Amino acid sequence: MKENNAPLLEVVDLKKYFYIRRSFLARTLAGARDQVIKAVDGVTLRINRGETLGLVGESGCGKTTLGRTILHLHRATSGKIVFDGQDISNPDRKALSQYRRRAQIVFQNPYASLNPRKTVRQILTIPLRNRGVHDRSQQEAEIVELLNRVGLNERHIDSYPHQFSGGQRQRIGLARALAMHPEFIVADEPVSSLDVSVQAQIINLLEELQEEFHLTYLFIAHDLSVIYYVSDRVAVMYLGHMVEVAPTRELFDRPLHPYTQALLSAIPVVDREARRERIILEGTVPSPIDPPPGCRFAPRCPQKKGKVCEHETPPLRDLGGHLVACHLY
Numbered sequence: 001m002k003e004n005n006a007p008l009l010e011v012v013d014l015k016k017y018f019y020i021r022r023s024f025l026a027r028t029l030a031g032a033r034d035q036v037i038k039a040v041d042g043v044t045l046r047i048n049r050g051e052t053l054g055l056v057g058e059s060g061c062g063k064t065t066l067g068r069t070i071l072h073l074h075r076a077t078s079g080k081i082v083f084d085g086q087d088i089s090n091p092d093r094k095a096l097s098q099y100r101r102r103a104q105i106v107f108q109n110p111y112a113s114l115n116p117r118k119t120v121r122q123i124l125t126i127p128l129r130n131r132g133v134h135d136r137s138q139q140e141a142e143i144v145e146l147l148n149r150v151g152l153n154e155r156h157i158d159s160y161p162h163q164f165s166g167g168q169r170q171r172i173g174l175a176r177a178l179a180m181h182p183e184f185i186v187a188d189e190p191v192s193s194l195d196v197s198v199q200a201q202i203i204n205l206l207e208e209l210q211e212e213f214h215l216t217y218l219f220i221a222h223d224l225s226v227i228y229y230v231s232d233r234v235a236v237m238y239l240g241h242m243v244e245v246a247p248t249r250e251l252f253d254r255p256l257h258p259y260t261q262a263l264l265s266a267i268p269v270v271d272r273e274a275r276r277e278r279i280i281l282e283g284t285v286p287s288p289i290d291p292p293p294g295c296r297f298a299p300r301c302p303q304k305k306g307k308v309c310e311h312e313t314p315p316l317r318d319l320g321g322h323l324v325a326c327h328l329y
């Protein structure tokens, strides 16, 4: 493993817009207009080697889109992505295929992400071939090793996804990612669809694998207790913007952004002493189709300062390792 202080991944002003085009008829008869969904709207972020960065925010705020855009599973609208010192914003085919090997994804719903017509052996053979392992017996040996490593019995090698439980399927998803020998994994709500007891097993496995293979994780979740448990640092997202980034303990002890404060006030307190008033947010999450100008949280913010919040987008400022995008600071 390279030991240096440069981040493994750096993202600068990354944007991903989805364009919804209306038909001629809808436009002329119903007055419908083409729409732009600003799912990720100028995110700047760094992820250090070997760390787990937790990404949290309400459903629809752009977490999945950010993760997929970072992995080039979506084509970025604009912005810069630097991986291991290499600018991969507009990679050529060779750079892209190398990156695809080094950066993997683990999905929320392990059932939907595994081909139901393929056995575990077939599913795991694909990444091995991508890595250049073509010898049959070597493939088999590696698959057996992978299965053992993620806690599955090798006698399941010729079983199909439907023959496994949710937790076991997520183990197959992990084995598939590991087969590429990645350095970076985007885990998109990897335990959200699992029972609580199974969640703990998968989280522990993810941590063991991280240590053993020196992995760096972007761990996406909407569940704050999961985020608290797994993350070294936490990034909070609201409507396509990053609103706060801080070391986990610091963020939970001293949330600065009014949105983070509201999110944290809604969960059972981790520290009994730091009992918080529950903050009820008014209004609903605005749509990313027509986001409010200025601070996106302003329409719901209990601490709004007035015009500046409504008209100027606050930059993400670094207050000594604790970053916050809010006009209060």
Ligand SMILES: Nc1ncnc2c1ncn2[C@@H]1O[C@H](COP(=O)(O)OP(=O)(O)O)[C@@H](O)[C@H]1O
Binding pocket: 018, 037, 039, 057, 058, 059, 060, 061, 062, 063, 064, 065, 066, 288
């Ligand atoms: N492929 C797509 N086409 C159009 N809109 C999309 C697409 N994927 C996501 N969106 C929209 O982008 C926004 C962010 O979605 P997503 O990244 O899935 O949020 P999260 O993962 O935080 O729940 C949502 O409004 C969603 O409807």
Ligand SMILES: [Mg+2]
Binding pocket: 063, 064, 065
């Ligand atoms: Mg999502």
